[in-house]
Amino acid sequence: MRILIADAFPEQHRNRLAAAHDCVYEPDTTADQLPAEIAGYESLVVRSTRVTAQALESANALRLVIRAGSGTNTIDTDTASRLGIYVCNVPGRNAIAVAELTCALLLAIDRNIADGVADLRAGKWDKKRYSHARGIFGRDVGVVGLGQVGLAFAERAAAFGTRVHAVSKPGRDQQTLERAQDIGITFVDDLPELARTCDVLSLHVPATDTTRRLVDRELLAQVRPGAIILNTARGDLIDEDALIEAMETKGVRAGIDVHADEPTTGTDTFRSRLAAHPNVCGTHHIGASTEQAQAAVAAETVHVIEEYAKAGTALHCVNPRTREFAPSLSANDPS
Template sequence: MRVLIADRLPAGHCASLRAGGHDLTESPELSADDLVTAIADHEVLVVRSTRVTAAVIDAATSLRLVVRAGSGTDTIDVEAAAGRGIAVCNVPGRNAIAVAELAVGLVLAIDRRIPEQVTDLREGRWRKGEYQTATGICGRSVGVLGLGDIGLEFAARMVAFGTHVHGVADPGRDTERQRRAEEIGITFVADLPTLAATCDILSFHVPLSDRTRGIIGEPLVTQVPKGAILINTSRGDLVDPDSLLHALDDRSLWVGLDVHPDEPAGGSGVIETRLSRHPRVYGTHHVGASTEQAQTAVADGVVETLHAFARGEVRNCVNDSALAGATR
């Protein structure tokens, strides 16, 4: 198959694909606009963060498969792909540990105000008295919204700190996920307002959808206890910036964000938001999945998905239900 790799894939994994008979084009610096021309006669497109718009889909005369090197597919026009009979597949779970680790790191950084301590020392200031008032993590109540792979990994790590972890009861939850949640020690409450009201720390691990867009805003930010810690390592648009900014001051909340509304595309750029500058917001650069371990695991999944597709097997297809009525 003719495969366009529009984001970076380790050399060894590219070699594996070539050894499997695939014709690879590696173009990791492509933008969404560039893709419209570059997609040409490729049958497979592999992306990590590059956007796949309807214009790209329309220009892809030979495309049969789009593989997202990760789990979320909100950067891909899945509906347009389905309309053209193009399968969109992801590689879920491979980066779960890395994202969970960063979420835990943000909790600890906020509790101990680690960034300020580092800055003070680098600038020659010794302010031990300022930083002797941390609450601590052990014994606190932690809410986890979204008990997929990442949410479960985060919960397991927070339990290891001696916290009490809670989730929202869901009668439709997959049996295996429910079993694992109970094994970790998660207890369940009836709904999100109850979860918010009873937790000192609330971490979000849900995909972006119409239902979750702006969920970190009113009324949730008024339901959490004053001084609560909110963590978002999922998608930037889960945040309602205006509501959250008001709650940061009005309710003394602390927030850890690895993802940001309107964050720059690509590896560098300028970000100028009131949230990123707020002293009670600790931000990182959308790097939750950016560890060598996670990138290798995700690349393994991409290679497995492509080899399987060549054999006629479509793995982890997110638009399979819409493909039946598609046209080419």
């Protein structure tokens, strides 16, 4: 199989692929460059690089796109389905890393660490200001989304001695319910109730038509004054103007790792009213960027490719009805 890896990927796992496949590594490929590069490749591996309709339509042999991570919102899945191209992800392998960063943001906000470090580096000693913190123990933490990341964060939040809450949802699998019980999660009826109940609201859901701008003016009207909003999931879960308004009127604070319209390249200029707000502790979409997480994601990405090459099985496929949507697959036929 001819494979294009269009984002950073650990050398050990690249070598494993190269031993069995024609593997080309172009980690600096941009979304604009991809349409001109994709011809002739049967498999594409990306992390943050966007895969547009133009790129997919420029592919003449593509059978499989793998997002080396969990979310696939940067891939035009509808176009891929129409063309008979499977889109797969690697869920859960970076859950601990994202949960760790979420905890780090929570603690950094409570202890005002970012501003304190900046002052100390600038030669300013202000123990009087930075001695004020409420503390995390005994506080109510709401977890929005009990997937792998949400549960991993809930476990760690509970270890701090917080009371963890989530929204009751019909149809949750038994394993999730048992894990939630072990953590000690208390369920409430709906998201507004969760917002009213908790001092901290942490977002761990994918970006879909029903979750975009989930945190809007209506929901923020329900949160407690001084509440903390954490988002290490997707930038478009939050109405940024509404959050800024809540910061200025209710003293809401936020830990943000993902941003609306953030750059898709490793380095760039980025201007954001939300990221620049003094009530925000922000990071550069690095939730999954630990060596441990990237090794685990890469290993599973290799597994997805090997299973497809061996048996035509598309593991973790997010558009499993692709064959039904594509009456004539021609060069893209993965059979």
